[in-house]
Amino acid sequence: MQLSMSPFLQLRSSGVCLFVSVYFFLFLIASVVLFSPIFRASLDHRPISTNRNSRSVFPEDDYEWENSLFLNLSGFGSLSGAPRGLRWPVTSSGPINCSTLNEVKDLEFIAAGWTKAVYKGMFRGEPVAIKTVNLNGHDFRQCQERQPQASLASCYRRTAAKLLKELILLTELSHENIIKVVGSCVPDAVGPVVIATELGDPLDTVQLLQLSWERRLKLVHGVARLLYHLAHSPLGSLAMNDLRRQQFVLADGVLKLSDVDDMGIAEPFCQTDVDCSHHLLGNISNRVAAPCVDGQCRGHNERLNVWRAGQHFVRQLLPLRAPSSLEPQIQLLLEAYSDTSWSSQKILTATEMLLQTYSADHSSRGETRHYRHFPDSGLGAQFDYWCQQSESPTACRLTVDSQGEAVSLCNLDLQCRAVVVEPFQHLKDKIKVTLKNGFSTPSSSPGSLLLLKPS
Template sequence: MVTELGDPLDTLRLLQFSWEDRLRLALGIAQILHQLAHSPLGSLSMNDFRRQQFVLVGGTLKLSDVDDLGINEPECVTDSDCVIGNDENNNVSDDNTTKGLSCIDSRCIGHNERLNIWHAGQHFIRLFLPLSAPLSLEPHIHELLAAYAHPAAGGWNSARILGTTQKLVAHFVSGDYMIRPSTQGSSTSGYERMSDSDLPGLYDYRCPLSVSAVGCVISVFNEEEAVQICTSDDDCQAIVLGQEHTWTGRTLAVFKNGYSTPSFKKGYSLLVKKKLK
């Protein structure tokens, strides 16, 4: 037996996560759904699918409570018997959610998998994935929201949801979501760059998307994105780009509301906003 200490999930904490961390949760959910659908015992259903059944271990989502797993697909006579959540604990009121399941050899094939998907959408995905998402990724997110809401009607299974989630992660990691300048020229031209420089513990301030409680720290795809964020923030006067990275490999940028003579720090870069003349 392997025991891991995990942190419980609650709604407030989910909403406090950066969108990148919520994307990691969405990927973790998709992976767990796929594992449940392809277990050695067959397709398993989580009859008590709630946030309280999960914990975070080092930022990775883990299933912590497996006491109420269903092993067999529901029995049936015709396709009309294959209704997702036909009991008081798993009530699915939308008919579109239940369409598309078939009764084969007296079993509702795909019922457990689709029930898990629907619950995951209700308790996780619809609550946090759309919030603060990059605008250009919204079409991909809406596709996933529809998949979780109507898994049977749309022909969605856990493998397809996992693949679509992985594509969403790839779009984010590649920087495809970034708004490119409409005119030629570098967006960093309004900044002075100093190599091997840092402002540790100085000029820190709070900002809405920060992953830190004591400063303005935001993950960025590259220097250009960091400059775009700073330029749009009147409080920001400088940026420190170091060697700390997130789970996707993005760089953590520290935004400053002032600057002075920097300290030497190998591998760090300081970008200072030029004053308008």
């Protein structure tokens, strides 16, 4: 019998895409076979109740909260720290739903983790990311291994519950530095559970370090804004238990958190301050623990997030090629991330002040009006020289945010005598420039702009 594929599975016919097609097709078959009325009509848009006597996180090995998600049972104790519990997102809030899911075209596998598989596709001309259950992932297989008597449908439900938790959290925590949900599909009966979000690019360490210092400072500013939001979210103070580069993407040049299924809800419980010190990671055990206030380690999650953000982002992005005039401010900020002595509010304020100081200094140094302009002109390969940040092994070729930034870099470089601005913008809101260590009669280069440094 020959099986036909739905439009949702019409992928390109390369070897890799063929593998993805078969994998996802088998996934849909499994969904149809496994799903009985698991997703009941009781999954309406009512708040899930909370229980103050239960634990404050989503335990990896506890399936009770997962059953509560699907059956909407009372006593959803795992959310004891959320001020008002979690609410089901309105499914009509995004253009992608169970009825329009088949309009996603050119589906292509991106990555897979313990819980979910992620694909990218096109929906009505716009790129989107599609997240669904990874049937070959750790969580699904672990369920089968630990509970051999459990049905496949039960293990699917338990794994999909983490996906639903992520859907709820992403919707509740709407923020500029958190990936935006554009739709979802939680079927009442048969079909896969799907989250659709805006598409971002994974963070590549090498590419991040090749960005201009201003661009990296703006990314650090995004980290600071996110830390403040998590500490003062509508759900209370949240802990990023798995804060790593892999949990983030770049969408339109903005750093965004995209993976939140391991997020901890509420502060750890305590009876004394000593209890709070036991919750500290080994690497920060020498830091002052959060105080025990009203049975909770008040500020623990915030400090944990600050420390992890410093280790995985700020220490890598901020010091490299930083302006020497800003080193005192940068050092204070790095120390605050390391010893967690500052609140997220103070870190955000200090980061914004650093950005303002740099912008003011940059604008004064980066004025192009003092440079002589030669439109539609260049210098070919003449006067090329290599510089440390260069994207070329033989020339000082850089990606910058503006002509002003290029001029500022030239002013700081004693070798630089001229700047050639390339005609084509390869990156959104970015320009490519080449610094030159000499000058002669310009050659014709349509679309280029030659800027001659004043003597």
